[in-house]
Amino acid sequence: MNEEQGIRFLITDDDSGRSFALLSLALVVGLAFHAYTFNVTKANDIANKYAVDVYSIDFEHYDVQDSDSLLIANGEVDVLQLSREIMGVDEGSLMAQITFDVSYSESSGQIGDPCDEVHVSIAPNGMEADWQNENNILSDSNDNCDPMTLVVYVYPGYVGESSEVVGNSAKYWNDVWTNETYGSGTIELEISVETNEGPTSFATGGDDNEEINVQWTVSFFEVEIKSIPS
Amino acid sequence: MAVDGLLAVGGILSLALGASGLILTRSQKQEIIWNKRFAAQILCWIFICKGIANGVRSVGFEGESWRFVLYSGHFTDQVFAGAVMLLALIFPVPLLRTKKQFKFGALAVLGYTLISMGAATFISINTPLAGLADAYIVCGFIWGTVYLKFRFMSNYEDHKEVQGVSDVAILLFIMVTGHILFRWVGFLTRSNYFYFMDIYGGNITSDYLWSMGLAAAVIFGIVILLGEIYQVAQGNIRGTSYVIFTYMIIGVVSHIVLAGTGLSGSGGGTDAGDGYTKWQGIWTEITSSVHFTMMRPILGLYILFHYGLVKITEDNEQVGKTMAIVLIVVATSALLEIIQSLIPLTEMLSAGILGIAIAFGIGWEERSFQSLISNPLRFPIRVKGLYFPELEFERSSYFALDKGMAILIGFVVFLAFILELSSADPFTMSNW
Numbered sequence: 001m002n003e004e005q006g007i008r009f010l011i012t013d014d015d016s017g018r019s020f021a022l023l024s025l026a027l028v029v030g031l032a033f034h035a036y037t038f039n040v041t042k043a044n045d046i047a048n049k050y051a052v053d054v055y056s057i058d059f060e061h062y063d064v065q066d067s068d069s070l071l072i073a074n075g076e077v078d079v080l081q082l083s084r085e086i087m088g089v090d091e092g093s094l095m096a097q098i099t100f101d102v103s104y105s106e107s108s109g110q111i112g113d114p115c116d117e118v119h120v121s122i123a124p125n126g127m128e129a130d131w132q133n134e135n136n137i138l139s140d141s142n143d144n145c146d147p148m149t150l151v152v153y154v155y156p157g158y159v160g161e162s163s164e165v166v167g168n169s170a171k172y173w174n175d176v177w178t179n180e181t182y183g184s185g186t187i188e189l190e191i192s193v194e195t196n197e198g199p200t201s202f203a204t205g206g207d208d209n210e211e212i213n214v215q216w217t218v219s220f221f222e223v224e225i226k227s228i229p230s
Numbered sequence: 231m232a233v234d235g236l237l238a239v240g241g242i243l244s245l246a247l248g249a250s251g252l253i254l255t256r257s258q259k260q261e262i263i264w265n266k267r268f269a270a271q272i273l274c275w276i277f278i279c280k281g282i283a284n285g286v287r288s289v290g291f292e293g294e295s296w297r298f299v300l301y302s303g304h305f306t307d308q309v310f311a312g313a314v315m316l317l318a319l320i321f322p323v324p325l326l327r328t329k330k331q332f333k334f335g336a337l338a339v340l341g342y343t344l345i346s347m348g349a350a351t352f353i354s355i356n357t358p359l360a361g362l363a364d365a366y367i368v369c370g371f372i373w374g375t376v377y378l379k380f381r382f383m384s385n386y387e388d389h390k391e392v393q394g395v396s397d398v399a400i401l402l403f404i405m406v407t408g409h410i411l412f413r414w415v416g417f418l419t420r421s422n423y424f425y426f427m428d429i430y431g432g433n434i435t436s437d438y439l440w441s442m443g444l445a446a447a448v449i450f451g452i453v454i455l456l457g458e459i460y461q462v463a464q465g466n467i468r469g470t471s472y473v474i475f476t477y478m479i480i481g482v483v484s485h486i487v488l489a490g491t492g493l494s495g496s497g498g499g500t501d502a503g504d505g506y507t508k509w510q511g512i513w514t515e516i517t518s519s520v521h522f523t524m525m526r527p528i529l530g531l532y533i534l535f536h537y538g539l540v541k542i543t544e545d546n547e548q549v550g551k552t553m554a555i556v557l558i559v560v561a562t563s564a565l566l567e568i569i570q571s572l573i574p575l576t577e578m579l580s581a582g583i584l585g586i587a588i589a590f591g592i593g594w595e596e597r598s599f600q601s602l603i604s605n606p607l608r609f610p611i612r613v614k615g616l617y618f619p620e621l622e623f624e625r626s627s628y629f630a631l632d633k634g635m636a637i638l639i640g641f642v643v644f645l646a647f648i649l650e651l652s653s654a655d656p657f658t659m660s661n662w
Contacts, residue, residue, distance in 0.1 A: 007325060011375075013616070019378035023371060023453060030449035031442060037420050038438055046437070049426050049493060168505060171490075 054228040055173050058162045059221045061096060064089060067215040074116075074195040074208045082216060083127070083186040089220065095154040095183030096219040098129075102140075102191070103147040104212045116210045117143040117194040122150055127185040130156040143196065150189065155182045158221065170225055177223040189214065236515065239564040240523020241285030243557055247527045248278035250553035251534055252632065257549065260541045263609070264621045267628060268332075269321035270539035272313050275635040277530055279310035282639065284523060298650035304355055304362075305347055305642035311365035312343035313635075314406055318369035322398045322537075322609065323376050327619045336631075340638075347642065351649065355656040356430040363443020366407055370450040373399040377454055383614075387466055391610035397470045398537050398607075400454060404477060405529040407447035409518040411477045413499050415485035417448040422492045427499050432657065444498060451478065480517055487513045498522070516568060524561045531557055538606030550603065562587040 011020045038046065064087055072078045082098065084091055100122075106115050121139035124131040133153040140148040165173060193210045251274035255267065262270075283306040286299050293299070316339045319325045326335040349359035380386075381396035404411070416424030427444060428437040455478050458471040487510055488494075494503040494514070500522040502511035531554065534540045542550045566584050611618050649656075 006327075010323065010325060010327075010617070014383055015379060019375050019382070023374050023378060023450070026449055026453050027367075027371065027446060030452075031445060034417070034442060034445035038425060038441055041420060042422075042425050045422065046425060047434070049422070050431055169492075172505070 052167055053169065055165050055170060056162065056226045056228055057165060057173060057177065058224045058226075059158070059160055060224070061160055061219055061221040064218045064220065065215065067213060070191060070212045070214065071209055072191060072193040072212055074193060074210075077190055077192040078212075080189040080191065080214055080216075081186050082189070082218070084183060086186075087218060089218075091184075092180050093183070093220050094178065094180065094222065096158045096160065096221050097154055098152045098187060099217045099219075100150040100189050101147060101215040101217070102150070102189075102212060103215075104210055105145050106210075114196045115143050115145040116196050117141065118148075118210065118212060119192045119194075120148055120150060121190050122152060123188055123190065127152075127154070127187040128181050128183065129154040129187070130182070143194075152187065155179075155221070160219075160221070164228065170227055173225050174223075177225070189216075235288070235567070236519050236523045236564065237284045237288035239560060240527070241281045241283075241288060243281075243524060243527040243560055243564075244277040244284060245281030246556050246560070247530055247553065248274045248276070248281055250549060250556070251277070251530075251540065254534075254540045254542075254546050254549055254553070255628075256632075257546045258541055259543060259545055262538065262541060263611075263618065264623050265320045265322075265324045265618070266537075266539045266609075267623075268631065269317055270534060271628065271631050271635075272317045272321075273530055273534060273539065275632075275639075276310055276313045276317065277527060278635075279306045279313065279639065280526065282306045282643070283310065295650055297654060297656065298646050300355065300656055301350075301649045301654075302643050302646035304350055304360070305646055306639065307362055308343055308346050308350070308360075309635075309638055309642060311346075311362045312339045314365045315339050315342075315368045317402070318372040321402075322395050323617050324619060325372065329621055329623070332621070340634075343638075347645075350656075351645065354433070354658065356433045356436050358433065358435045358439050361436055361439045361443075362429065363440045363446075366410070366443040367446040369406060370403060370447050373403040374450040374453055377403070378457060381457060381461065386610075386613070387464075389610065389613065391608055391612075392614060393468060394537070394607040395609060397468060398533060400470045400474060401529055401533055403450065403454065404473060405526055405533070407451065408477055408521040408525060408529075409500050410444050410447040410498050411451045412481050412484045412517045412521070413444075413488070414448045414451055414478060414481040416488070417445055419485065419489075421485070421489060423488045423494055423499070426493050427497070429497065430657070484513065484517060520565075520568070524564060527557055528561060532602070535602045536607060538608065541606065542603040547603075554602075559588050562590070 011017045066087070068080060070078050070080065080100075084093060084095070100120070102118070102120050104116070104118055119139070119141035124136075124138060130136075130153045133156070135151065136153055137149065137151045140150060142148060191212050191214070193212070195208060195210060251270065255270045255274065283303045286306075287303045289295075289299055291299055316336060319335050319339075320332065324332075326332040346360050346362075349357050353359065377396045377399040379396075380392055380399070383389075383392055386392040413424050413427075415421075424444070425441060427441060429440050431437065451474070454474055458467075458474050461467065462471060491503060491506055491510060493505065494501055498518070499514070500518045502514045506514065535542070535550070535554075540550070563584055566580070566587055570580055609618055
């Protein structure tokens with residue numbers, strides 16, 4: 001075999017083997033970096049890459065309550081607004097649900113005056129909430145002075161019970177349960193009154209308004225996500 | 231379009247290119263230097279192997295015949311890897327420089343491929359012996375060296391034929407490893423999305439060897455990138471400079487998109503992992519998957535025609551044109567499907583755009599086909615002839631290569647079928 005048929009000729013011709021040497025050096029250095037990274041730096045991550053992570057999700061909840069009283073004239077509609085700002089809670093608070101307890105009694109003082117007709121409703125907008133939740137109670141009305149309760153579930157999927165989830169990352173689950181968007185905005189409770197006249201109203205001047213008491217309870221929660229060692 | 235759909239389209243494209251390319255090489259009348267002639271054939275068989283592998287895998291592993299899908303895909307990939315190594319050994323610069331060396335080299339590659347296949351069959355499909363990543367190291371090193379030698383050859387910086395050799399080395403390298411280059415930043419930043427790539431998982435040595443092969447591809451890519459940056463600084467920019475810059479820039483964007491992700495399925499990062507967001511999945515599809523399935527055949531077509539591996543004359547012009555049209559039209563319509571999955575279009579609008587795209591594709595063919603084939607780049611035999619030894623092969627030698635490859639591919643598909651019928655467990659064969 002003459003010299004030109006050998007591989008040495010290909011390596012050394014023209015550049016005295018510089019190209020070959022340069023690429024060999026790059027390859028050795030690069031693969032050493034790779035070997036160190038693969039076998040040392042990331043060894044644990046790589047060994048556990050198929051391990052399915054299990055996380056516990058624990059909730060701690062607390063309620064914020066307050067009440068308001070509105071005097072609503074016959075045929076009028078009044079609105080009670082509620083937002084994080086109005087409640088005076090932190091913008092980052094995670095809101096689970098809002099409950100309005102509406103109560104009233106016939107306050108005209110007339111003998112035999114029947115209860116007035118009160119209608120309460122929540123418009124499904126204004127606040128970012130789980131409006132599609134089947135358990136929401138967005139409107140009610142009565143004329144027998146029974147209390148009424150309206151409920152809006154704000155954070156989708158929140159039931160308040162601790163759970164264990166499989167897969168994804170802690171960051172993923174943290175993102176799922178710390179979405180501050182839910183509960184942002186203002187929710188509006190509309191209350192309307194239709195008074196019912198009693199038999200003696202002609203003599204005492206009539207029943208032309210009603211005092212409505214609204215107690216609202218807003219449930220907030222805090223979440224803790226922990227990785228459960230396998 | 232789901233990745234499975236892309237795999238199917240890629241399979242069709244690769245098979246179309248491989249089969250029509252073989253017809254062209256057999257029917258061409260003009261004499262072509264031996265290494266180009268063999269390279270053309272090997273390139274065609276490479277695409278036939280990939281066409282089968284991608285086509286079979288597009289069916290998915292959920293069906294009853296999952297073993298056949300797994301084994302036939304793996305075996306044809308092993309033939310692919312061996313063929314790529316053989317290609318690198320003779321093209322663009324023949325390292326096998328005599329008939330004896332060529333015969334020995336071809337037999338060594340065949341022996342290596344058969345040993346790998348035997349290991350996959352009798353030990354386990356994920357044993358280190360059955361690995362596939364060696365091809366990236368071998369061919370990357372050879373093409374990388376050829377690139378450096380010819381791109382930086384003193385006094386030949388503007389020599390079209392000399393620089394053409396470095397161009398084809400870059401294009402071949404990108405054709406084989408382009409989808410890995412989209413993750414090059416992850417290699418340096420030690421990101422999970424790079425280091426978690428494996429073939430099947432479950433064997434840390436195999437995982438390491440596979441990852442090492444991908445790392446080698448990235449290292450060669452970085453060397454070529456630095457070389458081209460230097461050449462651009464010297465005012466020597468070439469068409470292939472833009473190609474490598476594009477791939478590496480997409481790699482930087484990919485790092486921004488994929489940072490924080492982990493598992494990305496088996497292979498070289500052409501699949502989206504389970505934890506990927508929709509956007510990360512789309513990005514993987516429009517970069518790595520598109521390269522893996524569509525850019526490879528397109529680059530193969532360009533290399534075949536532009537570098538004179540197949541010479542088009544009046545006799546075979548029609549086959550060549552048909553081949554180009556099929557590739558362009560199928561690739562165009564597949565790309566449109568991908569766009570459609572990103573931007574919801576009505577069927578009417580989609581059909582209209584497809585019509586325009588196909589007309590454009592055929593129009594491109596009319597305008598560019600002649601320029602692509604009429605002036606194939608010659609290699610610098612006159613000025614650097616010692617690199618390109620002239621060997622005389624009988625016509626039967628070329629046919630023997632085709633026969634050998636056809637028999638080998640037929641055999642591996644048959645073997646996969648037998649393993650399917652035998653209900654073999656691909657991961658615990660050594661326990662039988």
